[in-house]
Amino acid sequence: xxxxxxxxxxxxxxxxxxxxxxxxxxxxxxxxxxxxxxxxxxxxxxxxxxxxxxxxxxxxxxxxxxxxxxxxxxxxxxxxxxxxxxxxxxxxxxxxxxxxxxxxxxxxxxxxxxxxxxxxxxxxxxxxxxxxxxxxxxxxxxxxxxxxxxxxxxxxxxxxxxxxxxxxxxxxxxxxxxxxxxxxxxxxxxxxxxxxxxxxxxxxxxxxxxxxxxxxxxxxxxxxxxxxxxxxxxxxxxxxxxxxxxxxxxxxxxxxxxxxxxxxxxxxxxxxxxxxxxxxxxxxxxxxxxxxxxxxxxxxxxxxx
Numbered sequence: 027x028x029x030x031x032x033x034x035x036x037x038x039x040x041x042x043x044x045x046x047x048x049x050x051x052x053x054x055x056x057x058x059x060x061x062x063x064x065x066x067x068x069x070x071x072x073x074x075x076x077x078x079x080x081x082x083x084x085x086x087x088x089x090x091x092x093x094x095x096x097x098x099x100x101x102x103x104x105x106x107x108x109x110x111x112x113x114x115x116x117x118x119x120x121x122x123x124x125x126x127x128x129x130x131x132x133x134x135x136x137x138x139x140x141x142x143x144x145x146x147x148x149x150x151x152x153x154x155x156x157x158x159x160x161x162x163x164x165x166x167x168x169x170x171x172x173x174x175x176x177x178x179x180x181x182x183x184x185x186x187x188x189x190x191x192x193x194x195x196x197x198x199x200x201x202x203x204x205x206x207x208x209x210x211x212x213x214x215x216x217x218x219x220x221x222x223x224x225x226x227x228x229x230x231x232x233x234x235x236x237x238x239x240x241x242x243x244x245x246x247x248x249x250x251x252x253x254x255x256x257x258x259x260x261x262x263x264x265x266x267x268x269x270x271x272x273x274x275x276x277x278x279x280x281x282x283x284x285x286x287x288x289x290x291x292x293x294x295x296x297x298x299x300x301x302x303x304x305x306x307x308x309x310x311x312x313x314x315x316x317x318x319x320x321x322x323x324x325x326x327x328x329x330x331x
Contacts, residue, residue: 031068035058038282056121073122079112082107088155096133110141132161157210163308165214172207176228179203184235195236203232211261212268217310222258229257269316284313 038057042049058065065254066089076092077085082105084095096106117124126144140146151160151167158167179202179252187195207225210319216222230245237248249256255263272279 034064072120076116079116080109081112083109085109091154093154099191109142110146114141116256132159156212157213165216165221168214169216169224173224173228176203176206176225177231180205180228180232180235192236199232199236203228207257208264210258212265212312215261215265215312215315217315225257265312265316268312280314 035057038054038059039051040054043049058069058088069090073087077087080094086093086095094106094109109133114124116122124141126146129141129146131146132149132152150162150305151158153159156217158171180199183195183202190198190261207228215227233239233248233254234246237252239245239248248254271277272281282309
């Protein structure tokens with residue numbers, strides 16, 4: 027098996043073709059054949075021990091993306107630099123190269139960080155696993171991205187399915203445009219009225235394209251008649267499903283890390299579930315807005331016991 031894998035990788039070359047003109051062929055020193063099934067598995071196996079060299083930060087790996095989560099309140103900035111330097115040593119030992127200009131650091135109030143003697147560029151926002159995260163912990167960039175991309179997909183559907191039936195248009199929207207508007211909403215669910223309206227505007231536009239509505243026809247009445255939920259209700263349902271999965275152990279998250287439950291006071295309003303934060307940046311985060319449902323869940327568990 028090892029010899030077969032070695033033969034699969036050895037002797038690979040590549041070249042660049044532009045407008046019919048091609049460069050000379052040159053050998054590839056390291057690679058995972060694109061489009062293969064076995065290639066990604068070998069790559070993940072190869073980098074599996076990367077997280078073990080990180081001691082003072084939480085390291086998360088997803089395909090070829092690596093993320094260091096750093097808590098400045100409990101750890102000094104030197105520890106973060108030490109973790110990055112450890113990753114650099116691991117990369118040099120195993121023939122992996124980090125492209126510094128594609129790396130990014132986002133922080134509030136810590137020192138500079140270097141990789142391969144180059145300072146990792148600072149950014150006010152970064153895209154991680156399809157979600158735009160801002161250093162002020164707001165979600166304007168993510169919502170702008172979702173609405174713009176959703177509108178582009180609606181334009182494509184209009185051109186391609188202009189003569190299609192409402193059912194076909196509905197299936198196309200549900201499988202292409204709506205997932206863009208709902209991807210990872212437990213993380214970035216909008217709380218500002220303007221952001222909620224921006225997302226709803228894309229959804230309501232799809233309803234008008236799906237059904238033969240006149241300019242002044244009610245979109246809300248059409249949605250009610252066809253049992254179509256608005257995005258706000260769908261986000262609440264997604265939040266509830268995500269909470270249930272956490273509560274029953276489907277995800278590696280512990281509620282006690284984010285909230286504290288008061289077992290002795292069932293009558294004190296607003297104090298039965300105490301979040302572990304009180305700053306304005308977190309007042310609309312997932313666990314804070316789900317406090318009521320967490321409270322109900324805990325009471326049900328206690329009654330069952």
